[in-house]
Amino acid sequence: MKSNNNRVILAIITALIGLLMITAVPIITQVSLERVLVELAIVVEGDPKFASGIKLFGLFYPIWRALIFVGGIALIAISPAINKGEKWTYPAAMTIFALPSIGGMFMFLPYISWVGGFPLPMTISWLGLAGFWVSIFLQDNPKWVKWAQFFALTFIGMLATHAFTIGIGAQRMLMTRPGQPLYAGLEWWILTIAGEVNWIGTILLVISIPFLTLRKKSGWWLALVGSLAILVIDAPTQIIRTKTFDYLYGSLLAIGVLVSLLIPFLKNHLLDESVNSNLDAEVEI
Numbered sequence: 001m002k003s004n005n006n007r008v009i010l011a012i013i014t015a016l017i018g019l020l021m022i023t024a025v026p027i028i029t030q031v032s033l034e035r036v037l038v039e040l041a042i043v044v045e046g047d048p049k050f051a052s053g054i055k056l057f058g059l060f061y062p063i064w065r066a067l068i069f070v071g072g073i074a075l076i077a078i079s080p081a082i083n084k085g086e087k088w089t090y091p092a093a094m095t096i097f098a099l100p101s102i103g104g105m106f107m108f109l110p111y112i113s114w115v116g117g118f119p120l121p122m123t124i125s126w127l128g129l130a131g132f133w134v135s136i137f138l139q140d141n142p143k144w145v146k147w148a149q150f151f152a153l154t155f156i157g158m159l160a161t162h163a164f165t166i167g168i169g170a171q172r173m174l175m176t177r178p179g180q181p182l183y184a185g186l187e188w189w190i191l192t193i194a195g196e197v198n199w200i201g202t203i204l205l206v207i208s209i210p211f212l213t214l215r216k217k218s219g220w221w222l223a224l225v226g227s228l229a230i231l232v233i234d235a236p237t238q239i240i241r242t243k244t245f246d247y248l249y250g251s252l253l254a255i256g257v258l259v260s261l262l263i264p265f266l267k268n269h270l271l272d273e274s275v276n277s278n279l280d281a282e283v284e285i
Contacts, residue, residue, distance in 0.1 A: 028123060094209055159253040234247040
């Protein structure tokens with residue numbers, strides 16, 4: 001009975017979050033973007049090096065809004081299947097919940113930097129995180145499996161957000177770099193690899209989410225490679241570019257993911273050895 005009640009609750013929450021993703025989120029995104037662009041345009045008048053931010057934010061805010069919108073449609077569509085207890089809905093919903101969680105946090109960072117005040121885009125992240133965490137704890141899994149997934153998947157989402165934003169920041173600076181089209185020294189050409197590696201790491205981390213929810217070793221490896229790649233590029237970039245601590249924060253978040261993946265107690269609860277053993281057997285055959 002408890003499991004059935006959990007499914008009903010989760011189905012209702014999923015549909016409600018999906019509805020908000022296609023109604024409220026588009027408006028919040030547009031209002032946030034307008035405010036960022038207004039403030040940034042004022043800054044650009046006195047300091048043209050920030051002009052690239054207008055183009056990048058004008059591009060990526062709508063992209064994230066579109067992803068979240070389609071994700072909202074998907075959540076509404078799968079909510080009846082969640083109510084029926086169909087297993088495939090858990091990894092699907094978790095991947096979709098990651099979209100507003102990551103996208104909202106990305107939109108929050110420029111907003112808090114240029115606009116200030118109440119962090120309007122953070123409400124988008126709250127929607128995704130609510131679905132993310134509720135889904136974990138309403139699953140019919142042992143307690144420590146839920147907590148292992150909570151820690152690992154939350155850190156993965158945080159790192160993915162930061163890595164995507166770092167990639168945007170690298171592009172923003174490269175677009176207004178001195179001495180174009182050349183690169184004026186190590187502190188500039190390092191950005192040509194740091195940004196792209198962070199973006200690739202973001203993709204690997206997001207792809208790892210549905211596999212980790214299924215407790216598959218493939219998800220663990222995707223998250224491991226993604227976080228290691230980010231750590232290996234962010235650490236030296238921070239040493240080279242000391243004017244900001246952004247790459248230090250990325251390194252610390254990557255370490256957080258690695259800790260959640262590599263501590264034996266957490267790893268044992270993240271992975272289902274019976275599932276992974278069967279997969280290994282099929283490969284050997």
